Amino acid sequence: MTSAMAAYARRRDSMVRQVVTPEGVDLRLEIGSAGARLAALAIDFFLQALVIITFVIIFGLAGLNGGGAVRDIAGIGIMLGIFLLTNFWFIGFELGPRAATPGKRLLGLRVVARDGGQLSVASVVSRNFVRQLEILLPVQFMMSGMGDVLGAATALLGLVWTLGLGCFLLFNRDRMRLGDLIAGTWVVQARRHRIAREITEDVLEEPSDGPVFTHAELAVYGVFELQELERVIRTGDLQRKILVADTIRAKLGRPLVEDDMLFLVSFYRQLKAKQERDLLFGKRRADKNSELQ
Amino acid sequence: MADVIYSTAAFRHEHEGEWQAFEALCNRLEGWAFRRISDEELLALPRLYRATLSSLSIARATSLDAALIDYLEGLATRGYFLIYGVRESRRARLAAFFRYDWPAAVKGLWRETLIVFAVLALGIALSWWLVASDANWYHALMPEGMVQGRGPDASVAELRATIFGTAPEDRAGLHFFATFLFTNNASVAINAFALGFAFGVPTLLLIFYQGLSTGPMLFVFAKAGLLTDFVGWLSIHGTTEIFAIIIAGAAGLRIGTGFAFPGARSRMEAAAQAGRDSGAAMIGVLLMLALAGLLEGFARQLVQQTALRYAIGGALLLFWCSYFYLPRRRSGVGVGTK
Numbered sequence: 001m002t003s004a005m006a007a008y009a010r011r012r013d014s015m016v017r018q019v020v021t022p023e024g025v026d027l028r029l030e031i032g033s034a035g036a037r038l039a040a041l042a043i044d045f046f047l048q049a050l051v052i053i054t055f056v057i058i059f060g061l062a063g064l065n066g067g068g069a070v071r072d073i074a075g076i077g078i079m080l081g082i083f084l085l086t087n088f089w090f091i092g093f094e095l096g097p098r099a100a101t102p103g104k105r106l107l108g109l110r111v112v113a114r115d116g117g118q119l120s121v122a123s124v125v126s127r128n129f130v131r132q133l134e135i136l137l138p139v140q141f142m143m144s145g146m147g148d149v150l151g152a153a154t155a156l157l158g159l160v161w162t163l164g165l166g167c168f169l170l171f172n173r174d175r176m177r178l179g180d181l182i183a184g185t186w187v188v189q190a191r192r193h194r195i196a197r198e199i200t201e202d203v204l205e206e207p208s209d210g211p212v213f214t215h216a217e218l219a220v221y222g223v224f225e226l227q228e229l230e231r232v233i234r235t236g237d238l239q240r241k242i243l244v245a246d247t248i249r250a251k252l253g254r255p256l257v258e259d260d261m262l263f264l265v266s267f268y269r270q271l272k273a274k275q276e277r278d279l280l281f282g283k284r285r286a287d288k289n290s291e292l293q
Numbered sequence: 294m295a296d297v298i299y300s301t302a303a304f305r306h307e308h309e310g311e312w313q314a315f316e317a318l319c320n321r322l323e324g325w326a327f328r329r330i331s332d333e334e335l336l337a338l339p340r341l342y343r344a345t346l347s348s349l350s351i352a353r354a355t356s357l358d359a360a361l362i363d364y365l366e367g368l369a370t371r372g373y374f375l376i377y378g379v380r381e382s383r384r385a386r387l388a389a390f391f392r393y394d395w396p397a398a399v400k401g402l403w404r405e406t407l408i409v410f411a412v413l414a415l416g417i418a419l420s421w422w423l424v425a426s427d428a429n430w431y432h433a434l435m436p437e438g439m440v441q442g443r444g445p446d447a448s449v450a451e452l453r454a455t456i457f458g459t460a461p462e463d464r465a466g467l468h469f470f471a472t473f474l475f476t477n478n479a480s481v482a483i484n485a486f487a488l489g490f491a492f493g494v495p496t497l498l499l500i501f502y503q504g505l506s507t508g509p510m511l512f513v514f515a516k517a518g519l520l521t522d523f524v525g526w527l528s529i530h531g532t533t534e535i536f537a538i539i540i541a542g543a544a545g546l547r548i549g550t551g552f553a554f555p556g557a558r559s560r561m562e563a564a565a566q567a568g569r570d571s572g573a574a575m576i577g578v579l580l581m582l583a584l585a586g587l588l589e590g591f592a593r594q595l596v597q598q599t600a601l602r603y604a605i606g607g608a609l610l611l612f613w614c615s616y617f618y619l620p621r622r623r624s625g626v627g628v629g630t631k
Contacts, residue, residue: 019373021346021369021373021377022377023343023346025346025349025350025369027366027369027370027373028366029370072469075469075472076469076472079469079472079473079476080472080475080476082476083475083476083479083480087479087483097322097323097375097378098323099374099378110374112374114565116377117377118377118378119378120569120572121386121390121572121573121576122394122398122568122569122570122571122572122573122576123565123568123569123572124572125572125573125575125576126548126568126569126571126572126575127568129483129486129487129572129575130487130490131487132483132484132487133484133487133488133490178490181561181564181565181568182490182548182564182565182567182568183565183568183569183572184561184562184564184565184566184568184569190367190370190371191363191367192367192371193360193363193364193367194364195309195312195313195316195361195364196360196361196364198302198305198358198361199358223357226357227357227359230358230359230360231359234360272357272358273300275357276300276301276355276356276357279354279355279357280355
């Protein structure tokens with residue numbers, strides 16, 4: 001199980017890119033995953049369709065009920081509205097202060113310039129106009145050629161085209177679409193984390209009936225296990241907590257005497273305090289398989 | 294644990310207020326309320342940002358609380374992009390676009406523009422020659438929808454009717470027609486741009502194809518002795534529209550050549566630079582096409598004298614050329630060139 005976790009951590013690390021601010025701090029931006037990108041695109045298309053349909057219904061009703069001039073204006077409104085919505089939905093949102101469409105915001109993504117600098121209007125326009133080639137053009141092919149044999153061939157070609165260009169993103173480390181390549185951009189994770197309560201908040205009021213661990217017992221794990229334990233305490237379900245508590249007890253050779261949650265929190269607090277103290281002396285142990293160094 | 298003087302809990306208690314103040318400020322700046330930010334808050338922004346960055350560095354070095362580090366990383370990233378992401382107001386960027394970026398982007402594409410123009414001219418000349426040598430070529434080259442009574446068998450009067458005069462009932466729909474033309478042309482331009490990706494070849498083919506369908510038409514009108522009138526009818530909007538399509542093709546070609554011939558830079562850098570250069574030009578292309586749509590929809594039907602049509606079309610061509618290509622002092626750095 002732990003080797004799978006370590007592999008996961010390594011994979012996560014391989015998606016982190018260095019962006020150093022002028023103040024000299026590395027922001028460690030994490031490239032957004034292909035799945036998140038696809039989901040964001042789907043959400044955007046869905047919302048776009050929803051807005052367009054509402055728009056057409058409102059203008060269409062106005063046009064049908066009104067006279068000649070109103071009908072004319074409604075026709076222009078629909079045509080211009082669809083054009084603007086399809087071409088400028090992505091551009092407009094990505095130029096905002098969050099640099100993300102609603103879909104990207106929901107998935108916790110944002111567009112950034114690869115050099116960490118200003119995201120220019122021209123970049124955003126280029127990256128989104130290229131989407132025309134990646135998705136909309138083959139879709140047009142497919143739509144136009146339905147019915148006959150030649151049409152089916154064109155549709156197949158369009159499908160292969162879209163799949164080929166869409167998968168371009170999977171074949172580079174930075175998960176860049178063709179548009180990102182052209183515009184010099186990356187799509188990175190920009191999740192908003194709420195500030196979480198510290199598990200070791202009340203160090204001095206540690207309950208007296210909590211178990212106390214010896215130095216040797218605290219020395220079996222490294223930073224990786226500590227942070228996995230933190231994750232389990234914060235977000236894991238009861239089943240998982242019990243499983244983890246039993247695993248630790250077995251490792252330490254302790255009998256089951258106290259409540260699982262109390263055991264986990266006490267162990268976490270003392271392990272963290274010990275490792276942070278080591279850290280202050282410049283000693284860090286990456287995980288249980290490595291040495292303290 | 295009383296012997297530990299520094300503790301991450303104490304560090305957190307000491308700085309948590311700063312982080313939350315910065316987070317609240319970021320929330321307001323990212324929302325659309327940034328006009329209501331007071332001077333004090335604006336002055337506090339860089340201070341809080343640096344405090345957060347410094348906290349992040351300390352936390353990374355001393356804390357093993359992953360949730361805390363995640364929170365600070367997220368906050369620092371948001372702050373970084375708020376502070377360094379946009380350095381000018383929207384109005385300043387808009388002004389810079391019209392004064393500098395747009396003409397500079399188009400001017401920077403001059404080589405590609407000439408190539409695309411040559412390809413278009415070649416298409417026109419070739420199709421003219423083909424139709425002149427054998428009239429059957431006309432139907433092979435022209436898409437059915439574009440003929441509209443302008444075939445090689447049409448009489449002079451019929452041809453004349455297509456370029457002069459419109460029935461009064463048509464005028465009511467002019468703005469509808471203008472909108473249709475604009476959205477249609479804009480889609481062609483965006484396609485021409487995006488197709489540049491495959492080393493520019495599909496873009497050139499698209500442009501060549503446009504030329505192929507123009508030449509036969511010119512030939513038919515020339516044979517009827519209406520060439521000057523027909524070109525006038527075309528030029529009133531055509532100088533703007535064709536120019537815009539040529540620029541879109543040139544922008545697409547720039548992307549393709551950026552990939553194929555990156556020069557001294559890396560292929561990635563060259564592609565990114567090409568994208569930035571051509572992106573600004575493409576915004577301009579859409580503006581030009583909007584104007585061309587208006588001219589085509591309204592002016593072409595309302596202005597019936599060939600001389601006046603030439604005057605309008607020629608004046609616009611002169612305007613675009615001088616706007617794009619006359620040397621000017623560089624007035625600022627902005628959208629197109631970063």
